[in-house]
Amino acid sequence: MLTLILLPIIASVFTLLLPFKRVHYFITASVLVTLTLVAFSFYSSTEIVTFHLSHSMSFLIVAADVILLLYFLYQGIKFRSANVIFLSAVQLLLYGYVESIAPTGGPAEIVVDNLSKFMFLIINGVGGIIVLYSVRYMRDEPVSATKKSLFIAGLLLFLSIMNLIVCANSILLFFLLFEMTTLASYLLISFRNDTLSRANGLKALWMNQIGGVVILLGALVAIEGYGTVMFDTLLKSSGGMVLFTVALLAMSALVKGAALPFEGWLLGAMVAPTPVSAMLHSATMVKIAPYLILKLAPVLGATLLGSLLSVTGALVFVAASYLALSRFVFKEILGYSTVALLGLMMALAAIGTKESMTLAMVLMLFHALSKALLFLAAGVLEKQYHVKNIEEMKGLVHRAPKTVGFILFGFISLTLPPFGLFMGKLLAITSISSLLRERPALLIVVLSLVIGSALLVLLYFKVSSALLSAPSDILPTQKEHLPYGFSIPLILLAFYSIATAAGFIIIQGDLFIAWLALPLLLVILLPSMVQKMERYDRIQPYHCGEKELFDAALVYYEPSIRVRQIIYGGFGMLFVAVAFIGVLS
Amino acid sequence: MTWIWIVLAPLLGGLIYGGERVLRARMQRRQGPPLLQPFYDMFKLLDKRTLILHAPHALLAVAHFFVLWFTVAAIFLGWNLIYIIFLHLFAQILLILAGYSVRSVYSHLGANRELLMVVAYEPVLILVAVGFYLISGSFEITTILQGDGYWHQLPLLFVALLIIVPIKVKKSPFDIGEAHQEIVGGIEIEYSGVFYEFLYMSRFLEYLFIYSFVFLFGGESYWLGAVLVAGVFLLVNLVDNATARVHAADMVKIVYGFAMSFAIINILGVLL
Numbered sequence: 001m002l003t004l005i006l007l008p009i010i011a012s013v014f015t016l017l018l019p020f021k022r023v024h025y026f027i028t029a030s031v032l033v034t035l036t037l038v039a040f041s042f043y044s045s046t047e048i049v050t051f052h053l054s055h056s057m058s059f060l061i062v063a064a065d066v067i068l069l070l071y072f073l074y075q076g077i078k079f080r081s082a083n084v085i086f087l088s089a090v091q092l093l094l095y096g097y098v099e100s101i102a103p104t105g106g107p108a109e110i111v112v113d114n115l116s117k118f119m120f121l122i123i124n125g126v127g128g129i130i131v132l133y134s135v136r137y138m139r140d141e142p143v144s145a146t147k148k149s150l151f152i153a154g155l156l157l158f159l160s161i162m163n164l165i166v167c168a169n170s171i172l173l174f175f176l177l178f179e180m181t182t183l184a185s186y187l188l189i190s191f192r193n194d195t196l197s198r199a200n201g202l203k204a205l206w207m208n209q210i211g212g213v214v215i216l217l218g219a220l221v222a223i224e225g226y227g228t229v230m231f232d233t234l235l236k237s238s239g240g241m242v243l244f245t246v247a248l249l250a251m252s253a254l255v256k257g258a259a260l261p262f263e264g265w266l267l268g269a270m271v272a273p274t275p276v277s278a279m280l281h282s283a284t285m286v287k288i289a290p291y292l293i294l295k296l297a298p299v300l301g302a303t304l305l306g307s308l309l310s311v312t313g314a315l316v317f318v319a320a321s322y323l324a325l326s327r328f329v330f331k332e333i334l335g336y337s338t339v340a341l342l343g344l345m346m347a348l349a350a351i352g353t354k355e356s357m358t359l360a361m362v363l364m365l366f367h368a369l370s371k372a373l374l375f376l377a378a379g380v381l382e383k384q385y386h387v388k389n390i391e392e393m394k395g396l397v398h399r400a401p402k403t404v405g406f407i408l409f410g411f412i413s414l415t416l417p418p419f420g421l422f423m424g425k426l427l428a429i430t431s432i433s434s435l436l437r438e439r440p441a442l443l444i445v446v447l448s449l450v451i452g453s454a455l456l457v458l459l460y461f462k463v464s465s466a467l468l469s470a471p472s473d474i475l476p477t478q479k480e481h482l483p484y485g486f487s488i489p490l491i492l493l494a495f496y497s498i499a500t501a502a503g504f505i506i507i508q509g510d511l512f513i514a515w516l517a518l519p520l521l522l523v524i525l526l527p528s529m530v531q532k533m534e535r536y537d538r539i540q541p542y543h544c545g546e547k548e549l550f551d552a553a554l555v556y557y558e559p560s561i562r563v564r565q566i567i568y569g570g571f572g573m574l575f576v577a578v579a580f581i582g583v584l585s
Numbered sequence: 586m587t588w589i590w591i592v593l594a595p596l597l598g599g600l601i602y603g604g605e606r607v608l609r610a611r612m613q614r615r616q617g618p619p620l621l622q623p624f625y626d627m628f629k630l631l632d633k634r635t636l637i638l639h640a641p642h643a644l645l646a647v648a649h650f651f652v653l654w655f656t657v658a659a660i661f662l663g664w665n666l667i668y669i670i671f672l673h674l675f676a677q678i679l680l681i682l683a684g685y686s687v688r689s690v691y692s693h694l695g696a697n698r699e700l701l702m703v704v705a706y707e708p709v710l711i712l713v714a715v716g717f718y719l720i721s722g723s724f725e726i727t728t729i730l731q732g733d734g735y736w737h738q739l740p741l742l743f744v745a746l747l748i749i750v751p752i753k754v755k756k757s758p759f760d761i762g763e764a765h766q767e768i769v770g771g772i773e774i775e776y777s778g779v780f781y782e783f784l785y786m787s788r789f790l791e792y793l794f795i796y797s798f799v800f801l802f803g804g805e806s807y808w809l810g811a812v813l814v815a816g817v818f819l820l821v822n823l824v825d826n827a828t829a830r831v832h833a834a835d836m837v838k839i840v841y842g843f844a845m846s847f848a849i850i851n852i853l854g855v856l857l
Binding site: 395397408412415416417422426429430433434436437440443446447450451453454455457458461462464465468515516518522529533536537538539540541542543544549551552555 | 634635636637638639640643644648651652655659667668671672674675678681682685686687688689690691692693694696697700701703704707708711712715718719724769774775845849852853856857
């Protein structure tokens with residue numbers, strides 16, 4: 001347990017002390033290996049670990065909280081952001097009040113249960129790979145060597161924060177760590193320190209602070225109603241106030257998960273260096289949202305609040321997939337599809353049956369793998385080929401066959417059998433359909449699931465249309481040189497996706513599902529047949545007699561301003577409705 | 586027995602396709618081609634000199650055909666309907682990737698439209714499967730076929746399915762995927778010879794795929810299923826002769842506006 005939290009901190013100190021050189025590869029690689037192994041050993045053990053915080057540590061936490069909030073206030077004043085100033089002030093006051101009435105003692109502040117262990121796997125397995133990748137990525141970044149080391153150190157520190165947040169049992173400790181992830185996103189987004197980065201960083205800051213405020217309110221209600229700040233005690237108690245607390249906490253999950261209308265901060269984060277996008281916005285940080293809902297799910301169950309949350313999540317899935325169709329910056333497209341899939345995970349988690357919760361976890365794992373792969377590949381395109389938007393990517397397969405291969409693999413692993421995300425969706429349809437008779441409201445979730453999946457297929461393969469479109473193979477394909485610093489993380493992630501998908505199929509124990517992998521075998525065999533195609537003559541594509549070569553344009557679907565207003569207004573109302581329903585029940 | 590049907594599936598589809606051409610000709614008071622024309626076409630195509638653009642492009646068409654065959658086999662074997670729909674999606678994606686993999690405008694436009702078609706019909710197919718599930722309690726085709734007829738309980742879902750059948754068999758008003766006059770066949774344009782033959786046979790399998798959904802509405806009575814299939818077959822061809830092609834975007838609107846609402850109303854009706 002301590003390894004998971006302390007090792008990244010120690011490693012980050014080393015990265016700062018040593019000059020930015022090859023040794024960083026060594027440090028990050030050994031961190032990755034150790035953390036993955038530790039997370040695995042944790043996952044395979046069944047014991048539940050608990051920790052009590054000593055008095056001095058509780059004091060340290062309070063001090064850290066106050067300093068953090070004061071820092072936010074200072075940043076707000078420094079950059080003249082009224083939102084940040086206001087929200088920091090509110091948080092400071094609330095925090096002071098909550099801390100003054102918070103009961104001391106009680107159950108352990110840190111509890112490592114099965115869900116935490118599962119999160120460790122994602123955080124350390126995927127997060128570690130991203131840190132390894134970022135060493136090579138930062139080498140070409142036009143900043144000073146100190147800042148590069150600082151960046152790596154920041155990412156490592158972030159890993160330990162994440163490892164701690166998923167086992168926090170005290171709402172106040174959770175609040176501190178939640179705010180620290182907010183701080184991390186603020187600092188990392190504004191890393192490049194230009195006007196745009198700064199503005200987006202501040203946006204991320206104030207939006208996430210709303211999350212902080214509702215967590216504090218939740219803690220307040222919990223203390224007033226039940227005299228506890230511990231998740232486990234709270235979730236075991238009964239009465240209407242529990243649902244109100246849970247509603248407030250779930251609202252913070254919606255903010256952190258960038259559910260509409262808060263998706264602005266996640267998209268703004270795309271100005272940051274790519275490892276940041278991969279780390280914060282796909283693989284680890286935003287997973288706090290479904291994690292929190294999963295933690296709260298036992299009380300959500302068949303309540304009105306649970307249904308409302310799952311409907312909200314499901315609608316986010318459709319709306320975000322639809323909005324993504326109007327975007328042309330590759331990372332923004334990935335960002336929107338992350339928002340969409342997070343919505344789906346939250347929807348499944350909020351349904352609250354054992355099966356749907358397992359599926360939410362499955363989606364979380366596979367999404368982290370695929371999205372990290374895609375983001376890292378996007379980073380490679382940015383660094384090696386200087387392309388950021390999909391219009392510039394036309395025919396890229398000819399110049400960068402390997403990278404495009406990874407991207408295509410990412411898309412396929414998000415949509416097609418036998419990969420995990422597909423399996424998750426498939427089982428989700430089956431599982432929700434079986435609940436429809438008791439809870440007809442879930443029909444909205446089924447509908448959103450099928451429409452959203454179709455829209456995501458459209459989205460991903462629209463992007464592939466830009467990547468592909470190679471000329472006929474009379475011309476020799478260029479050999480692509482992919483540095484090891486880039487290729488190893490990508491290969492690792494691809495390997496993980498395949499291995500976990502295979503593992504998942506085996507766990508299912510359903511022979512039919514294994515058959516679904518068969519078509520894939522066909523596709524894998526295809527390249528070996530390419531050699532035999534020499535005997536056919538080659539021609540140029542049909543151009544209807546035109547001499548100039550021209551290309552088909554990419555398709556975009558832009559919602560009108562009115563539709564956009566309806567979407568945002570609607571989701572704003574849903575967000576408020578969560579609190580409202582919480583009060584009522 | 587089932588395995589024989591599976592092996593013969595492309596031939597069966599070819600016969601349906603040939604029969605359809607005869608039927609359409611009769612509707613237009615033409616002589617039309619003989620019933621076995623698709624097979625004569627096959628011999629002709631195999632005899633032609635094959636020209637390809639590049640190897641992956643040609644091979645993806647082959648993969649598309651085999652995955653589709655696998656899908657049809659899964660239907661004959663009575664598998665889970667949802668799996669089958671996604672297997673079919675896999676086959677479509679292979680075709681779409683093939684369309685995108687060449688630098689040809691018509692191929693790209695065709696693939697764009699194929700994608701739109703997927704977006705349009707896929708949700709409806711899944712809703713039809715959900716409808717079957719609500720009545721029979723299973724997604725397995727073998728179980729669904731033991732129920733006693735679905736069309737009186739799921740009439741609107743049947744209509745929804747009816748709306749998307751023309752998309753899948755590429756018939757007017759939804760034959761936007763190939764649209765010979767506009768985009769000269771779309772993805773098909775860049776194929777020739779033996780590889781075109783694979784695409785041509787894929788079309789036969791598509792017929793089997795979509796009409797088997799119609800067949801399922803008959804439940805345990807295979808006669809009812811056969812009558813439903815024959816009726817839909819006639820109707821689709823009638824509509825094909827009587828209507829003009831709609832705009833690609835309008836197709837999505839029509840399907841989402843009508844087919845989806847019908848499906849939702851029907852499912853709500855079953856639930857409440």
